[in-house]
Amino acid sequence: MVKRVAVVGIGTTGFRPVTPDVSFRELIFEAARKAYTDAGIEPSEIDGFITTAEDFMEGYSIADEYCPDQIGAVLKPTQTIPGDFIQGMATGYMMIMTGAFRTIAIEAHSKASNMRNIGELMGFAQDPVYNRPLRETPHAVAGLEMTRYLFESAASSEQCAQVVVKNKKNAMRNPYAAFGAEITEGDVLASEPISLPLHRLDIAPHADGAVVAVLADEDTARALCETPIWIEGLGWSTDTPTLEMRDWGEAAYARLAAEMAYRMAGIGNPAALIDFAEICDEYSYKELQHMEALKLCMPGEAAYMIESGATSYQGELPINISGGALGVGHLFEASGAHKILELVEQLRGNAGARQIPDVNVGLAQVWRGVPTATGAVAILSNM
Amino acid sequence: MKLEDFELGGTQLKASDFKTGKVLTTEWKPDLKYAWDNGVAIGRYLAEFKEGRIIARVCHKCDRIMLPPRMFCELCFRPTDEWMYVKDTGVINTFSIAKVNWDASRRGPKEPPLLPAVIEIDGASEGMGIMHMLGEADPKDFKIGMKVKAVWKKPEDRTGAITDILYFKPVAAGTEDKNKGRPEGRGKEVR
Incomplete structure (x- = not known):
């Protein structure tokens, strides 16, 4: 019986604001080839493939049909999960746990620069009958949530701005990141107001890029590599999509996804056991709200942690050392993929200038973006 | 409660x-x-279409001349190695006689049917070529295996699009290409 599943290979193109030089197929091939070479395996030896994509993001109907060639999955078992990479990883994990598959490759990419009116596309996700006719910017959903979160947590816009400053600064050390910068809290608060309290710089700009990872069962993992990165916990959850009924202050979807992952990993006190975390900061306040939902701190405590530097590069709980979505870029379905990539590089000790010393357990968390209330959590370790 | 409830x-x-x-x-x-x-x-x-040429990519590992071209070989899973021009002639692999339009509207009684076809292009590997249209002949005269040639738009009207070829027409008897049937060997290598 399969006991454990590990990430045995990972590859990426890195992330850039635009990629006019390559097609999505060429972008994905690069990540896939690097992942298979990293794992020391050829795609012909991989038992199954999972891609993560949404048709509306790709501009193709049935976009899953366009995935096999560039991941080496022609005439192999393959499927697409219309969700985040971490949700795809959960499916891959379960497939391996059945014993029917020894290895699974998972792909996610963003060609966000090819969506020419991304606002309309995001707004298109709202209920067409009783929400969309109001013609509010999709960012308004985040503005509403930020207002309520700040009200309930007593965090401030200034503290949210500090998240942006921290993550963009972290991204300066990450060669994959597209939006590293040295900015100040004042720059964030003085940036263009979008849907207040949200300002332009509170919102992660989108980026292009691809990531492919290879999962394997324990025996295969040990045969393939010296440092398998073990999947210890996985969880996912969705709140009601109804904007009129959801919990606007607490990210309940993230709390429930984390509880599921902690149960699986046997983690009772995450704040003590998790060494570092890559969590969703697609909007600045989300990092603080998610820290609390993930029980990495007490409710209302996240703002003090950013203020005190506890979540900085040298802090006791480094958060978004990669630069997060604010520094790397918002990657849509590949959001979780860049977080898993960061976890794997840190846990292998391959993170270069941004390597956190002595890390053994990392947490990755994603949210599916406005107007969703869906999130997923993965916990990886190198032990 | 009852199910009806x-x-x-x-x-x-x-x-x-x-x-x-x-x-x-x-x-x-x-x-x-x-x-x-x-x-x-x-x-x-597509840039080559604008010049009235068709170009393929070659994988030296499996020796396939791939059309449409791709920068990676999906079977060997490695980058492809070089560009190669192929001909604008080929044979019909399969075709259909479409009496409805893209939007599912029916074509009028005086409109000829559309003739989508897959053409195996001379110089490309077996089974590879271009998905395009047939023209200049009665639909009932087209057959699988028939030799056809591209009819290009005038150079000044080409935009670097698949529609720079208007359609493929039958190669008239007597002017038929010597390399008819399956392509043999490679075309001319180019950088």
Whole structure:
């Protein structure tokens, strides 16, 4: 019986604001080839493939049909999960746990620069009958949530701005990141107001890029590599999509996804056991709200942690050392993929200038973006 | 509770209820726009169309001459190695006689049917070529295996698109290419 599943290979193109030089197929091939070479395996030896994509993001109907060639999955078992990479990883994990598959490759990419009116596309996700006719910017959903979160947590816009400053600064050390910068809290608060309290710089700009990872069962993992990165916990959850009924202050979807992952990993006190975390900061306040939902701190405590530097590069709980979505870029379905990539590089000790010393357990968390209330959590370790 | 108690009910509607405005409706016309990056392979492929040429990519490992071109071999899973021009002639692999349009509307009684076809191009590996249209002959005269040649737009009208070829026409008897049937060997190598 399969006991454990590990990430045995990972590859990426890195992330850039635009990629006019390559097609999505060429972008994905690069990540896939690097992942298979990293794992020391050829795609012909991989038992199954999972891609993560949404048709509306790709501009193709049935976009899953366009995935096999560039991941080496022609005439192999393959499927697409219309969700985040971490949700795809959960499916891959379960497939391996059945014993029917020894290895699974998972792909996610963003060609966000090819969506020419991304606002309309995001707004298109709202209920067409009783929400969309109001013609509010999709960012308004985040503005509403930020207002309520700040009200309930007593965090401030200034503290949210500090998240942006921290993550963009972290991204300066990450060669994959597209939006590293040295900015100040004042720059964030003085940036263009979008849907207040949200300002332009509170919102992660989108980026292009691809990531492919290879999962394997324990025996295969040990045969393939010296440092398998073990999947210890996985969880996912969705709140009601109804904007009129959801919990606007607490990210309940993230709390429930984390509880599921902690149960699986046997983690009772995450704040003590998790060494570092890559969590969703697609909007600045989300990092603080998610820290609390993930029980990495007490409710209302996240703002003090950013203020005190506890979540900085040298802090006791480094958060978004990669630069997060604010520094790397918002990657849509590949959001979780860049977080898993960061976890794997840190846990292998391959993170270069941004390597956190002595890390053994990392947490990755994603949210599916406005107007969703869906999130997923993965916990990886190198032990 | 009985199973019927879970039925939420509703109102049965007649066609006339819609016509008389009895049914309330909301309309939304999506305004979604995309600009797909062609990338290296398809970018060059279409640029060559503008010049009236068809170009393929070669994988030296499996020795396939791939059309449409691609920068990676999906079977060997490695980058492909070189560009190679192929001919603008080939044979019909399969075709259909379409009496309806793209939007499923029926073509008028005086409109000829559309003839989508897959053409195996001379110089490309077996089974590879171009999905295009047939023309200049009666639909019933086209056969699988028939030799055809591209009919190009005038150079000044080409835009670097698949539609720079108008259609493929039968190669007239007597002017038939010597390399008819399956392509043998490679075309001319280019950088």
